[in-house]
Amino acid sequence: MRVGLLFVSWFIALSATAQLSEQYLELKTFTGKQTNLPTDSSTALYPYYHKELHYLYPLYKAFQKEKTILAATDAASYYDQLSQALAFVGDYASVLQLSKLGHDPVGDTAIGFSNKQAEIVKSIQYTDARQYILKKAAASRAVMINEAHDKPLHRVFTASLLEGLYQQGFRYLAMETLNTNRNTPLTRLNMYTGHYTCEPMGGELVRKALEIGYKLVAYEDSLAYKHGPNQREYIQASNINAILKKDSTAKILVHAGYGHISKVATEDYIPMAAYFSVISGIDPLTIDQTSLCEGSTSNDKASFYETWLKLRPVAAPVVPLQSDTAFDPFGNKLYDVYVIHPATKFHNGRPQWINMDGWKKELPVPPAFQSLFFVQAYYANEYNDKTAGLVVPADQTYINAPNGYYYLYLRKGRYKIVFRDKLYAVLGVKEIEMK
Known part of the structure; x- marks a missing residue:
C-alpha cells in the first residue's frame, strides 16, 4: 500500500509541476483574436500551407478549430x-504537458501493477x-x-546508433515516414522526403544517415488509405x-512508429515485425x-x-537487465529490448537531448526585432529565396529564455x-557561422 501511495503522489506532483510554455499560451491568445489566419476544413494538423512548410499553421488550426x-x-x-x-x-x-490529456486517467490496475x-x-x-x-x-x-511521433528524442537516440551500426555492416535505413513516391529522390532532405523528417530532429537523423553512407528506404504501404491494418x-x-x-548481404535498420515493431500478433492485429519474421525467416532485434x-x-x-524513476533514477538512456538478460517490465514479450530514457532536463527552455550527444552546440540568438516570435536555423547550402518553403530547418523554436534570447542547437x-513574427512573416535573415 505504501508503494501505491508513493506512485499516486509522485504522479500528481509531476503533473502539477509540468506547465504549458508562456509562448504557447501567448500564441493561443493571439490566434483567438485573429479573423483571417490561414486554415482549412480538414482535421489534420500538418505544417503544410500552399505546398510549403508553415510550422505555425497547424497551431492556428488547433486553436481556432479545437471544438470542431x-x-x-x-x-x-x-x-x-x-x-x-508542438514538437x-x-x-x-x-x-509533455499535453501528452497526458489525450490518455485515460490512471486506473487501479496500473497502481496494482506498480505495487507488484x-x-x-x-x-x-x-x-x-x-x-x-x-x-x-x-x-x-x-x-x-x-x-x-511527438517525441523527437527517439529520433535523436536512433541517430546515435547510426555510426556504430554502419561499422557493423548496416547500409540501409528504412523509415516508415519516408515518401513512397518513386519521383521523390531519397538522396537529399526537403519537405517531400517524409512527414516526420520535416521535424528538425527527424531531418537531422536523415542528414546524418546520408552523410555516413546509408541508403534510405521507403517501405510504407502506398495504398494504406485503402487497406485494413493487417x-x-x-x-x-x-x-x-x-x-x-x-541484397543477400544486406543489414537494415528500421525506424517505425509505436507497435509496428511488436513481434506478438493478437486475434485481430498482426504487426509488421511479426509478419516480417514469418516472411523473411529472420528474427529481428526489436527495440x-x-x-x-x-x-x-x-x-x-x-x-x-x-514511479520506476523515483525508485531507480537514470541519467542517460539505459536498458534494464535481470540476470544479465534484457528485462521485459510488462511481461508481454512484445519487444526484445526496452530503452529507459531519463526525464528531460531543460536549459534556457530547450531540452538538453537536442544537442545530440554533443554533435550540436548551443547558439544564443538575440531578439533582433520587436515583433519577433519564432527563430529558425537553416543550413546555408540548402536555403535560398526560391526554395525556402521546402527546406527543413536544422533547429527552430519560439521558446525564449528569461534574458530574451533564443537558444538554437547547431x-x-x-x-x-x-x-x-506570429503571422509567420519573415522579419529578417542573417547568415552566421557556427564554429
Whole structure:
C-alpha cells in the first residue's frame, strides 16, 4: 500500500509541476483574436500551407478549430496531433504537458501493477543502451526501433546508433515516414522526403544517415488509405524483406512508429515485425523506446515510468537487465529490448537531448526585432529565396529564455537564421557561422 501511495503522489506532483510554455499560451491568445489566419476544413494538423512548410499553421488550426476537431475525432487524436505540432516547433515542455490529456486517467490496475513490480525494479541492473544494442545488433540482419511521433528524442537516440551500426555492416535505413513516391529522390532532405523528417530532429537523423553512407528506404504501404491494418502491416514487412532478398548481404535498420515493431500478433492485429519474421525467416532485434519515457503511450505507462524513476533514477538512456538478460517490465514479450530514457532536463527552455550527444552546440540568438516570435536555423547550402518553403530547418523554436534570447542547437557550419513574427512573416535573415 505504501508503494501505491508513493506512485499516486509522485504522479500528481509531476503533473502539477509540468506547465504549458508562456509562448504557447501567448500564441493561443493571439490566434483567438485573429479573423483571417490561414486554415482549412480538414482535421489534420500538418505544417503544410500552399505546398510549403508553415510550422505555425497547424497551431492556428488547433486553436481556432479545437471544438470542431474534437467533435470530428476525439480528445486522444486532437492532443496527439497538437503535441506533434508542438514538437515540430521545439516546444517540448508543452508536449509533455499535453501528452497526458489525450490518455485515460490512471486506473487501479496500473497502481496494482506498480505495487507488484516495485520490489523487482529495485533489483534490476542498468546497462548503457547504445552499447547494449550495438552488441546485440552485431548478430542481426534486421534491427527495428520505434518512436512516439511527438517525441523527437527517439529520433535523436536512433541517430546515435547510426555510426556504430554502419561499422557493423548496416547500409540501409528504412523509415516508415519516408515518401513512397518513386519521383521523390531519397538522396537529399526537403519537405517531400517524409512527414516526420520535416521535424528538425527527424531531418537531422536523415542528414546524418546520408552523410555516413546509408541508403534510405521507403517501405510504407502506398495504398494504406485503402487497406485494413493487417494488410498495411503485411505490405510494410514485404517491402522491407524485398531489400534483404535483393541484397543477400544486406543489414537494415528500421525506424517505425509505436507497435509496428511488436513481434506478438493478437486475434485481430498482426504487426509488421511479426509478419516480417514469418516472411523473411529472420528474427529481428526489436527495440522499444515508447513505453518507458515521459508521456509514454498511456497515462498508466507514464505513471509506471515515473514511479520506476523515483525508485531507480537514470541519467542517460539505459536498458534494464535481470540476470544479465534484457528485462521485459510488462511481461508481454512484445519487444526484445526496452530503452529507459531519463526525464528531460531543460536549459534556457530547450531540452538538453537536442544537442545530440554533443554533435550540436548551443547558439544564443538575440531578439533582433520587436515583433519577433519564432527563430529558425537553416543550413546555408540548402536555403535560398526560391526554395525556402521546402527546406527543413536544422533547429527552430519560439521558446525564449528569461534574458530574451533564443537558444538554437547547431553543429559546425554556415547557417541562415530566419526571424519570424506570429503571422509567420519573415522579419529578417542573417547568415552566421557556427564554429
